[in-house]
Amino acid sequence: SQQGEEDPQALSIQEGENATMNCSYKTSINNLQWYRQNSGRGLVHLILIRSNEREKHSGRLRVTLDTSKKSSSLLITASRAADTASYFCATEDRGSTLGRLYFGRGTQLTVWP
Amino acid sequence: DAGITQSPRHKVTETGTPVTLRCHQTENHRYMYWYRQDPGHGLRLIHYSYGVKDTDKGEVSDGYSVSRSKTEDFLLTLESATSSQTSVYFCATEMGNEQFFGPGTRLTVL
Numbered sequence: 111s112q113q114g115e116e117d118p119q120a121l122s123i124q125e126g127e128n129a130t131m132n133c134s135y136k137t138s139i140n141n142l143q144w145y146r147q148n149s150g151r152g153l154v155h156l157i158l159i160r161s162n163e164r165e166k167h168s169g170r171l172r173v174t175l176d177t178s179k180k181s182s183s184l185l186i187t188a189s190r191a192a193d194t195a196s197y198f199c200a201t202e203d204r205g206s207t208l209g210r211l212y213f214g215r216g217t218q219l220t221v222w223p
Numbered sequence: 224d225a226g227i228t229q230s231p232r233h234k235v236t237e238t239g240t241p242v243t244l245r246c247h248q249t250e251n252h253r254y255m256y257w258y259r260q261d262p263g264h265g266l267r268l269i270h271y272s273y274g275v276k277d278t279d280k281g282e283v284s285d286g287y288s289v290s291r292s293k294t295e296d297f298l299l300t301l302e303s304a305t306s307s308q309t310s311v312y313f314c315a316t317e318m319g320n321e322q323f324f325g326p327g328t329r330l331t332v333l
Binding site: 143145152154155158198200202208210212213214216 | 256
C-alpha cells in the first residue's frame, strides 16, 4: 500500500500544550499535505510542503519534511479545544499530474479545556 | 466546503440494490475524486476524473462505477450494493494541489 502512516493513532493533551503528529510514507513524492477532519465533516486542507522544502509554517502550524527518512511531522503550538479533530497526512507521488493523493489513517487529537 | 454538495447525505439500502451517489461542485474544478472512509483504513480512493468523460480507477474500485457528463457533476454508482460497501463516501475536487471535500454521504447496506 502507498498509504502514509500517522503516529500516534490518538493523542490527548491539555489546552496550551503543543501537539506533535508524525507521518511516514513509502514512495518518492512531489509534495506532502496535512488535512484536518472535524467529527462528521469533510476534510479541510491545512498545509502543503513540497519535496524540496524542509520546513513550513502557517499560523500555529509547523510542518517538517525529511525525504531521506520519508517522514513528516505536524506541530500545533498552544493547542486549543477547537483543535480537537482527526489529522491526516497525504502524499502526491513524484511525477503525478492528476493530483491523486494517498491518505494515511489519521491521528485523533483531543484537546481538553 | 468550497461549493461541493453531496446527495443524499444519508442512505440505507438493501444488499443487491443499485445505488447512485451524486457530487456537485460550483467551482469549475477539473479534477474530481470519490473516496470511502472506514475505521482503520483512513481514506481510500475509489475513482477519479480528470475531465468530462475522463475517469480512472483508484485503489478500491471493484463494485463501483462512475460517470462525469458535466464538469460540475460526478456520479458514483454501486451496481449491486453489498454489506462491505457500508461506509462514508466523500467527494473532492482539486485546484492548485489542494483538495476540497464535500460533507460526505453515510451509506448503510443491510
